[in-house]
Amino acid sequence: MRTRRSKHADRGGPAGIPEDVPADSALTRRRRLLAGVVMGALALAGAGFAVSTMIKSPAQAAAEAGAPERDVLTAAVEHRVLRSSLVVRGQVAAERTVTVSAAVSAAEGAEPLVTKAPLRAGDAVRAGRVLVEISGRPVFALPGALPAYRDLKPGARGDDVTQLQKALSQRGFGSSTDTAGEFGAGTQAALAAYYRSIGYDPRPVSEDGDAQVETAATAVTDATRALQDVRADKPEATEVARAEEDLARAEKALANARLQAGAMLPAAEIVFLGRFPARVESVAARVGDRAPGKVMTISSGTLGVRGVLSPSQQKMVRAGQKVRILAEATGDEFDGTATSVTESDAGSSAGGGAGTGEGEGGDGAEAGSDGAASAFSTLNVTADKKIDATLVGQEVRLTIEIKSSQGKVLVVPFSAVSAAADGSTVVTVLTENGEHRRVRVRPGLEGDGSVQVTPVPQEALAEGDRVIVGTRSAERPGQDDTL
Secondary structure, three states, X not given: OOOOOOOOHHHOOOOOOOOOOOHHHHHHHHHHHHHHHHHHHHHHHHHHHHHHXXXXXXXXXXXXXXXXXXXXXXXXXXEEOOEEEXXXXXXXXXEEEEEEOOOOOOOOOOOXXXXXXXXXXXXXXXXXXXXXXXXXXXXXXXXXXXOOOOOEOOOOEOHHHHHHHXXXXXOOOOOOOOOOOEOOHHHHHHHHHHHHHOOOXXXXXXXXXXXXXXXXXXXXXXXXXXXXXXXXXXXXXXXXXXXXXXXXHHHHHHXXXXXXXXXXXXXXXXXXXXXXXXXXXXXXXXXXXXXXXXXXXXXXXXXXXXXXXXXXXXXXXXXXXXXXXXXXXXXXXXXXXXXXXXXXXXXXXXOOOOEEEOOOOOOOOOOOOOOHHHHOEEEEEEXXXXXXXXXXXXXXXXXXXXXXXXXXXXXXXXXXXXEOOOOOEEEEXXXXXXXXXXXXXXXXXXXOOEEEEEEEOHHHOOOXXXXXXXXXXXXXOOOOOEO
């Protein structure tokens, strides 16, 4: 039986290898290919290992990094005048603030209503001007320092009558027939003329005054005729004298009746202001509104600043101290001088009627039911320049200079001073080569976050030295290492 042979075997070479290709050459190529595959696998495995050692989780990275290095914050030692100051809140206000109230009597059973409101907040107020009309009656302003605390009518005497007479005379309505300080027929006539000049009829002293005048006039007529009859009959002198006395009494009663029918000044219709022009600070009601207790607020006099001091602050402030005033809403900043410290009187009012004066020092602190506000005081500050009227009512920050060093002294931030183990007070100086050097000091005046220091020995500290005031983390970018 014959065995089948490969056609390559017939050619005499190894199986699968052509006769014209040397057997050792093909084997070499196979070995090289295998070696390349092995080397490639090893290279990929090495690269994977290298990458695995480079990529770390955030937790692993933080754990291996450890705490960041610490650095120090420093500040320069200064040689300057050190000032100690106190900062309080305040408000721009006029010398006097007056509240216009709705004290006008409306018709029986009716509520007082605002029937005219010609002024708005910020408007100027001139002497003699009508401020508001309530239930058809005017409230007007005249010059005067005394508040309207009573109705003024014939027979009244006092400084408030003198004030009214002077105010009317300045408006062109004199009352020369009356003695100064006495409300008589001349003052009444001047007052009536003023009312008519602003478009209103004055209130009569008595609602039935006209009827009283009519009755008194009839009595005068009867007494006159009786005297005429007595004289015609040629009686004795005694009868004539009695008839004349009757006529005199009737004429006096008529004069009194006319006064009762004439003008009076209700306290509810007048606001006396010390200086003009004044300024409307606020208006609380419009036409048609029921008149509230406080219809409007008016300020007059030179503008100043009022601050509120607590009991502990009162001991540090005195007249003559310099004050820096900052209106935070507008950015306006100017200097002033403390003129006085007065006790706040939050619950009082300077008078009744339409004008209730709140007095010097503005509103002050509000009093609670227990009267605790009486412990606070008002700081009055006069500005070195004229204050713009637009700042009235603005909240301001007052920086009061309490005291200052005598000349220039060495000054460091308060945080630079610390206590050593032996109880001494020291500052730590950072030298140019990075070393820390402790210097013993005696602290002095404190102010605005800084403190005066006297080094021991004196040459151990100088202006420009850098003292350590704290530490910072080196991992916090953008933070300056100096103060």
